[in-house]
Amino acid sequence: MVHRVFTPLPCGGAGGGSFLLILILSLASLTSCNNQENETSKVVLNEALSLNKGNFQDDYGVHNAWIEVFNKSYGTVDIAGYKLAVYNGIGDTVFYNVPKGDVLTKIKPRQHALFWADGEPNRGTFHTTCTLDTARVNWVGLYDNGGKLIDQIEVPVLEADHSYARINDANPEWVVKGGDEASSYVTPSTNNMTIEKNEKQEKFALHDASGIGMAITAMLVVFSGLIILYVSFRLLGLGMQSKKSTETSKTETMTENQPVAKAEGKEGEVYAAIAMALHEEMNNVHDQESGVLTITRRTSAWNAKHLMLRK
Amino acid sequence: MGEFINFLTNNLADFWTYTGFANATTGHLIMILVGLFFIYLAVAKEFEPMLLIPIGFGILIGNIPFNTEAGLNVGIYEEGSVLNILYQGVTSGWYPPLIFLGIGAMTDFSALISNPKLLLVGAAAQFGIFGAYMIAMAIGFEPSQAGAIAIIGGADGPTAIFLSSKLAPNLMGAIAVSAYSYMALVPVIQPPIMRLLTTKKERLMRMPTPRKVSHTEKVIFPIVGLLLTCFLVPSGLPLLGMLFFGNLLKESGVTRRLAETARGPLIDTITILLGVTVGASTQASEFLTIDSILIFGLGALSFVIATTSGVLFVKLFNLILPKHKRINPLIGNAGVSAVPDSARISQTVGLEYDPTNYLLMHAMGPNVAGVIGSAVAAGILLGFLM
Numbered sequence: 001m002v003h004r005v006f007t008p009l010p011c012g013g014a015g016g017g018s019f020l021l022i023l024i025l026s027l028a029s030l031t032s033c034n035n036q037e038n039e040t041s042k043v044v045l046n047e048a049l050s051l052n053k054g055n056f057q058d059d060y061g062v063h064n065a066w067i068e069v070f071n072k073s074y075g076t077v078d079i080a081g082y083k084l085a086v087y088n089g090i091g092d093t094v095f096y097n098v099p100k101g102d103v104l105t106k107i108k109p110r111q112h113a114l115f116w117a118d119g120e121p122n123r124g125t126f127h128t129t130c131t132l133d134t135a136r137v138n139w140v141g142l143y144d145n146g147g148k149l150i151d152q153i154e155v156p157v158l159e160a161d162h163s164y165a166r167i168n169d170a171n172p173e174w175v176v177k178g179g180d181e182a183s184s185y186v187t188p189s190t191n192n193m194t195i196e197k198n199e200k201q202e203k204f205a206l207h208d209a210s211g212i213g214m215a216i217t218a219m220l221v222v223f224s225g226l227i228i229l230y231v232s233f234r235l236l237g238l239g240m241q242s243k244k245s246t247e248t249s250k251t252e253t254m255t256e257n258q259p260v261a262k263a264e265g266k267e268g269e270v271y272a273a274i275a276m277a278l279h280e281e282m283n284n285v286h287d288q289e290s291g292v293l294t295i296t297r298r299t300s301a302w303n304a305k306h307l308m309l310r311k
Numbered sequence: 312m313g314e315f316i317n318f319l320t321n322n323l324a325d326f327w328t329y330t331g332f333a334n335a336t337t338g339h340l341i342m343i344l345v346g347l348f349f350i351y352l353a354v355a356k357e358f359e360p361m362l363l364i365p366i367g368f369g370i371l372i373g374n375i376p377f378n379t380e381a382g383l384n385v386g387i388y389e390e391g392s393v394l395n396i397l398y399q400g401v402t403s404g405w406y407p408p409l410i411f412l413g414i415g416a417m418t419d420f421s422a423l424i425s426n427p428k429l430l431l432v433g434a435a436a437q438f439g440i441f442g443a444y445m446i447a448m449a450i451g452f453e454p455s456q457a458g459a460i461a462i463i464g465g466a467d468g469p470t471a472i473f474l475s476s477k478l479a480p481n482l483m484g485a486i487a488v489s490a491y492s493y494m495a496l497v498p499v500i501q502p503p504i505m506r507l508l509t510t511k512k513e514r515l516m517r518m519p520t521p522r523k524v525s526h527t528e529k530v531i532f533p534i535v536g537l538l539l540t541c542f543l544v545p546s547g548l549p550l551l552g553m554l555f556f557g558n559l560l561k562e563s564g565v566t567r568r569l570a571e572t573a574r575g576p577l578i579d580t581i582t583i584l585l586g587v588t589v590g591a592s593t594q595a596s597e598f599l600t601i602d603s604i605l606i607f608g609l610g611a612l613s614f615v616i617a618t619t620s621g622v623l624f625v626k627l628f629n630l631i632l633p634k635h636k637r638i639n640p641l642i643g644n645a646g647v648s649a650v651p652d653s654a655r656i657s658q659t660v661g662l663e664y665d666p667t668n669y670l671l672m673h674a675m676g677p678n679v680a681g682v683i684g685s686a687v688a689a690g691i692l693l694g695f696l697m
Binding site: 200201204205208209210211212214215217218219221222223224225226227228229230232233234236237240241244 | 423424425427428430431433434437438440441442444445446447448449453454455457458522525527528531532535536539540543544680683684687688691692695696697
């Protein structure tokens with residue numbers, strides 16, 4: 001069941017001005033209104049329960065409606081300054097600003113935060129100004145600290161102690177939960193689906209107990225990777241060699257007109273002379289010194305023994 | 312007076328309960344002997360001293376018996392202790408990529424670039440990993456444990472630590488010690504297999520001199536290498552990314568200081584920390600188990616399989632290669648990525664049969680290809696089993 005969204009907030013609007021401005025505003029409003037869920041947002045709405053009779057109690061021991069958000073990223077996200085909004089078709093949209101300065105607003109990677117929709121913000125950071133109408137569809141929105149709508153959901157009218165939740169944390173599909181099956185438990189502040197096993201490993205243990213499948217697959221991947229590298233560098237090498245041979249042939253063409261090259265039969269002597277000249281040159285450059293200091297002692301009036309004070 | 316003496320006696324008795332003598336078990340003594348043996352191998356036989364000295368001494372550190380219930384906060388497994396803090400580089404897997412950065416900065420890939428078909432030899436040797444995986448599965452290890460153990464066959468200590476920290480943290484000490492032990496024992500394990508699988512004629516085979524590689528090719532190699540391998544196996548990114556980054560620092564020619572730091576002080580520092588903490592993690596109570604013995608056995612097998620598959624692959628490959636481009640099968644063992652030890656073995660064994668046949672340069676090709684191959688294999692195992 002994929003949720004449908006209605007728009008309780010004024011989205012965009014063209015109140016006069018130039019056509020261009022109208023167009024830009026319309027596009028902007030379309031973008032924001034159609035952005036059902038921002039794929040790049042790290043925090044999403046994850047579960048909501050509107051009629052709490054025997055479900056999770058708050059820290060005051062009261063059963064209240066709640067809204068769960070989930071940090072789907074692998075880094076901590078501070079939701080201080082974020083806004084929760086609720087609209088149920090009556091009156092204005094109610095906003096709740098998540099207060100700043102509370103360390104608890106930092107949600108750890110892949111963790112949840114539970115907000116109480118009890119209309120009692122004075123009871124603590126996670127008690128909001130919002131309430132969920134048990135007899136109506138409730139629109140719930142989540143805005144980031146820049147005021148951008150990052151997620152929204154319509155919570156349908158629910159039976160007591162039933163929640164409207166993503167089938168799994170951050171999964172795009174929403175379902176009503178509240179049955180007796182393990183997959184249907186209401187799960188405030190915990191994973192929407194409890195994973196008791198590593199599916200990948202189970203799959204390998206079940207279908208590939210001997211490990212041959214893994215060996216074949218993995219060796220294929222290793223070979224593919226290194227064959228791709230081989231082909232790339234083979235081509236690169238061929239390219240470089242052909243470039244080099246072109247340059248060499250150019251040099252040869254140029255040197256054909258030089259008198260040195262015309263001295264047929266004397267190439268050896270010519271090369272020896274060049275090598276000798278290079279050797280001389282290289283030795284004179286002194287790129288690397290031996291690092292040994294040699295001090296030759298010379299006798300002068302300054303160090304003459306007979307001028308020393310010591311006997 | 313009697314009461315005071317009684318007080319002193321109680322104090323001394325209390326103190327005695329804290330000493331290593333009072334808490335020593337047979338396990339501690341066995342592990343201390345293992346540590347001493349590692350140090351002996353390093354000092355007397357010069358088997359991988361850079362690794363075996365820190366690991367051997369780490370084993371001594373990790374196996375000093377103490378009263379674990381006294382809350383001394385000195386053990387490597389006690390959260391917040393100094394050793395535990397240093398050990399987090401291993402458990403959270405950030406030492407191995409830094410080691411790879413240094414390896415990249417000290418590795419010359421010229422042999423591979425000039426003769427890229429040697430990459431395939433490096434790939435073939437990775438069968439050691441998956442052969443060991445199959446055996447581990449047959450013995451009854453879980454897939455994730457089998458994967459972590461099998462990576463020993465990659466002959467790459469940092470890769471083994473990286474993968475086992477993710478897939479089977481409880482086996483990491485045994486896997487790391489096993490991987491480094493067999494890397495040190497490469498000169499003992501590989502030559503008999505190489506002799507067994509090759510004929511005298513094959514051992515005398517000469518390979519053409521590799522062409523000179525241009526600076527441009529050397530600069531392009533780490534960039535293309537990173538993009539191709541990591542697009543294929545993104546889970547190998549921490550290792551492959553750092554390996555190729557280190558190599559670019561070396562080959563770019565404009566970051567000499569950074570390259571020197573990566574291949575000098577940085578890799579030395581991390582090697583010390585990695586070695587000593589991995590050694591210390593072999594606390595007798597955690598280490599002396601049947602699983603550890605099995606892991607050691609599987610480690611040895613994986614090295615044998617890797618060497619065998621490398622040598623046999625070269626022999627098979629030669630069947631389709633033109634005569635002047637054939638590869639000496641003695642460099643097949645170098646696909647086992649113990650850099651540069653396995654390449655050195657190729658050279659040593661080759662020289663035994665022809666003192667003028669220098670194989671080191673050729674063997675460095677599959678050797679460094681093995682580093683890439685084992686990192687890719689680790690990425691695959693991580694992707695499949697994590």
